[in-house]
Amino acid sequence: MMSEISHFVIPRGFRFGAIKAGLKASGRTDFALIVADEPACAAAAFTANKVSAAPLAVDKENLKATGGRVRVVAINAGNANCAAGQAGLDAARATCTAAAEIFGCSPQEVFPSSTGIIGVPLPAEKLIAVMPELASRLGSASDHFQQVALAILTTDTVEKTAFARFEVDGREVRMAATCKGSGMIHPQLVPHATMLVYILTDAEIEPQTLQSYLNGAIELSFNRISVDGDTSTNDTVLLLASGASGVTIGAENEEFRQALTQVCTSLAKQVVGDGEGIGHLVELRIDGAVSDADAVKAAKAIAHSMLVKTAWAGADPNWGRLVAALGYSGAQIDPERIDISFGELPVCRNGGRAEEFDEEKAHAYLKQEKFSIAIQLNQGKGSCVFWTTDLTTEYVHINADYST
Amino acid sequence: MMSEISHFVIPRGFRFGAIKAGLKASGRTDFALIVADEPACAAAAFTANKVSAAPLAVDKENLKATGGRVRVVAINAGNANCAAGQAGLDAARATCTAAAEIFGCSPQEVFPSSTGIIGVPLPAEKLIAVMPELASRLGSASDHFQQVALAILTTDTVEKTAFARFEVDGREVRMAATCKGSGMIHPQLVPHATMLVYILTDAEIEPQTLQSYLNGAIELSFNRISVDGDTSTNDTVLLLASGASGVTIGAENEEFRQALTQVCTSLAKQVVGDGEGIGHLVELRIDGAVSDADAVKAAKAIAHSMLVKTAWAGADPNWGRLVAALGYSGAQIDPERIDISFGELPVCRNGGRAEEFDEEKAHAYLKQEKFSIAIQLNQGKGSCVFWTTDLTTEYVHINADYST
Structure with a gap:
């Protein structure tokens, strides 16, 4: 996996760009487009929150209508277009219609995404007004991709990207991904998403197969992170395959699976690492649970405990709070x-203070910017890593x- | 219900006192005794946390052995005696044995309680060393009761007490209660407790009946509060009936039920009102849920959302965070x-911004020290009030x- 952007890692078959639509109070770019040259195969996952934003409803309808094909991804930051009733749905659909006209596709082939404040109707007219200009500026270079990564940020302090490449029969498959997310981060995507994540590949993969790869990768990455325990109304992960590499990937391609999992894990850790107000990035390793699901349950109780999290802020080795959360x-x-x-x-053994426990x-150890906590439950073979x-x-x- | 301590509200049949045993770093009183003249009928509830402190295990054994009779309540602050293995159990039992010798009862008639740091074995010898002196100072006046209320505090900033009186056939029944709790507050007592609560009455009530009254009152009070969502390892509610009033209370006494519920609700609100770092005390009223249990589920998601709670800290009327938590x-x-x-x-109607919404x-409104948030789910007849x-x-x- 590579972590630096270069022209050679951007999947072929896509164009990118961003512009200022006037939604962010900061005046920064806040509207981005990802446009596939031909309809791309799509797999997606959305938040499990029962309150979910208008664009998510439109995305689900559209993916169903097209059988999983996407031409245009239209992403705005600065407004979540959530809890805005019919006005919200109308705004999302108006964005689709405008994009469809410009790019010569059906409105169902457009995938709108929004992030920002909840409860304020999205002024779609601002997006529509700048869309023609943005369409004229799109490009396939790494700096165009970078524009998208920057425009989708809200309280994030850095852009988040991940890349992967591998070869099949001498032909290269590329993968590039970007996401945003810093607060309201406790993704529960269905099949499992508090972030906006866009993963692009130039492999050729059918939508159903693509979805299966995506579900597997999400479970080990975005569903294993939490900043504040608040599951967002807007979480979305979108994986698009343009097929422009000419390489067809079947259902059991280990290289693709690994590349996707690595890219998702990298982005997930970048989201946590840029968590709102973060002082420490904590890796929790739970072992010996009765099942992986039980290990995740244990990890989440710890990750969501205000007393545990404040102790970490102070580098306080008060392991009793961990035991209480368990x-x-x-x-x-x-x-x-x-x-x-x-x-x-060792700090705790058999539920009590370990003999070797050395408070100093x-x-x-806990004063480090990143640290790891390992918990052995001694109940079974379930395990997880959680950030x-x-x-x-x-x-x-x-x-x-x-x-x- | 009265909120001031006077001699005339202290239930007859009990003596009280507190002393410095050297457990609190502050050097304040940290060991208290409540001693019933005769074995009192007891009802109790303990934390639902699977990790629970040594004194709770001893208390459960003792109540079972005696059929719900307690002579001595021995409470220390400064050390939770939790996650301390066999040493913890030994310390709790040593405290019982010492108290039994001094007060001429069986060790099973002693009810130990501890609160403070988790994971450090309780130095029972410190309690035992000062017990004879404390025993010689006990008294039944309001200031003796007050000594207990002060000694059990940890991060609390004020003592918490509640009192009630009512008459049956011209004879007075008294109730006095005290508790501690400020952080790690999300009681889930079984039959439902992150606090130490001691409620005393001079009514005569059999243990089983007493337990039934206690369960009902707890459900509407201590199980309806949360400071940080962390369910403690030490939560304990103890209700003792000395019978010294000569008034027998049967299973369906509405006055006793009301008095107990009022006293419990008053203490529960005092705990939240003294919550660690509190800026605002929030009353959540959920209506229109499919059941009361579902209403509590909705209230807890809001009460535990870091984004909702930080918005309240800033008096930010961002109701979208409430909707996301729901x-x-x-x-x-x-x-x-x-x-x-x-x-x-009105701030939100039909899931969207209310027309009357006035941000200023x-x-x-949210700048007030205490405020109330009412949520109507329009699903059924379930409701709850949560603090x-x-x-x-x-x-x-x-x-x-x-x-x-």
């Missing part, structure tokens, strides 16, 4: 068989500072 | 039938500030 997690545990290590430092060392953040005063400032 | 709450909802008011101010007014707090930078400071 106790109410709903996962099957035996309090007297829990072992916990901070990195390589544990505190020093989360601490809870800092900065998080509170970001989400509480309000001025009328 | 969406992932698991409660049955129809996004297009949700109505929300801040006090009397809503912001001004919670905002999430402030002060909460983070309290729980993150760590120095080696």
Whole structure:
């Protein structure tokens, strides 16, 4: 996997661009387009939140109508177009209609996405007004792709991208992805998404096969992260395959599966690493659960505990808060068989303080920007890796500072 | 219900006192005793956390052995005696044995309680060393009761007490209660407790009947509050009936039920009102749920959302975050039938921004120290009232500030 953008990693068959539509108070670019030269095969996943944004409803309708084909992805930041009733749906559909006219496709081949404040109807007219100009500026170079990565950001502090390449019979398949997400991050995508994620490949893959690859990769990446435990109304992951590489990928291609999982995991970790107000990026490794699902349950209770997260903010080795969270997690545990290590430092054994526990060392370990906590439940063979953040005063400032 | 302590509200049949055992770093009183003149009838409820403290295990054994009789309640603050293995159990039992010798009862008639840091074995010898002196100082006056209320506090900023009186055939029944709790507050007591709560009455009530009254009152009070969503390992509610009033209370006494519910609700609200770092005390009223349990589910998702709680900290009328939390709450909802008011101010109707929504007014309303949010789900007849707090930078400071 590569982490730097170069011309040689951008999948063939797509054009990109972004512009200022006037939705972001900051005045930055806030409207992006990804346009496939021909209808691309699509797989998608959306939030499990029962309240979901208008563009998600339109996306689901459109994907169903086309059997999983997308020509144009139209993404705005600065307004989530959620909880806006019929006006919200009308705005999403108006965006589709405008894009369809410009690019000569059906409105159903357009995939609208929105992120930003909830409850304020999206002013689609602002997107429609700048769309012709944006259409005239699209390009397939890495800097065009970069424009999309920047325009979709909200409280994010850095753009998030990931790339992969592999060869099949001497022919190269490329994958490029970008996403946004920093707060309201606890994706539960169905088949499992609080972010906007766009993954592009020039492989040729049928929509159903593509969906199966996507579901598998999401389960190990975006569904294993949490910043604040709030599952968004707008989470969307879209995977588009242009087929422009001329390489057909079947249902059991290990290279494609690995490339996709790596790209998704990289983006997922970038989202957490840019979590609102983050002081520490925490990797939780749960082992010995009765099932992988139970391991995730245990990890989530810890990742969502305000007391655990604030302890991390202070590099406080108060492992008792971890044990307490495991106790109410709903996962099957035996309090007297829990072992916990901070990195390589044992802190809890058999549910009590480990003999080797060294508070100074544990505190020093937790002062690192990134650290790892390993929990052995000694109940079975289930396991998971989960990424989360601490809870800092900065998080509170970001989400509480309000001025009328 | 009365809220001031006077001699005339302290139930007869009990003596009280507190002393410094050297467990609190602050050097304040940290060990309290409540001693019944004769074995009192007892009902109790403990945390649903699978990790629970040693004294809770001993309490359950003891109540079972005695059929619900308690002579001595021995409460320490400064150490939770949790996740301390066999040493923890030994410490709790040693406390019982010492108290039994001093007060001439069986060790099973002693009810130990602990609150404070998790994972550090309780130094029972410190409690045992000061117990004789404390025993010699006990008294039945209101200031003795007050000593208990103060000694059990940890991060609490004020003591919490509630009182009730009523008459049966011209004879007075008294009820006095005290509790502690400020952080790790999301009680789930079984039959439902993150606090230590002690409720005393001089009514004569059999343990089984007492338990039934207690369960009913807890469901509407302690199980309807949350500060941080962390369910503690030590939550305990103990209700003791000395019988010293000579008034026997049967299974269907409405006055007793009301008095108990009022006392429990008062204490529950005092706990939230003293929640760690609290800026705002929030009353959530959920109506129109398919069941009361579903209403509580909706209330808890809101009460535990970091984004909702930080918005409250900033008096930010961002109702979209409430809608998002309802969406992932698991409660049955129809996004297009949700109505929300801040006090009397409509902010959301049919899932979208209410026409009357006035951002300035809503912001001004949320600036109040206490405010109320009413949510109508329009799904059925289930409802609940739930009390919670905002999430402030002060909460983070309290729980993150760590120095080696």
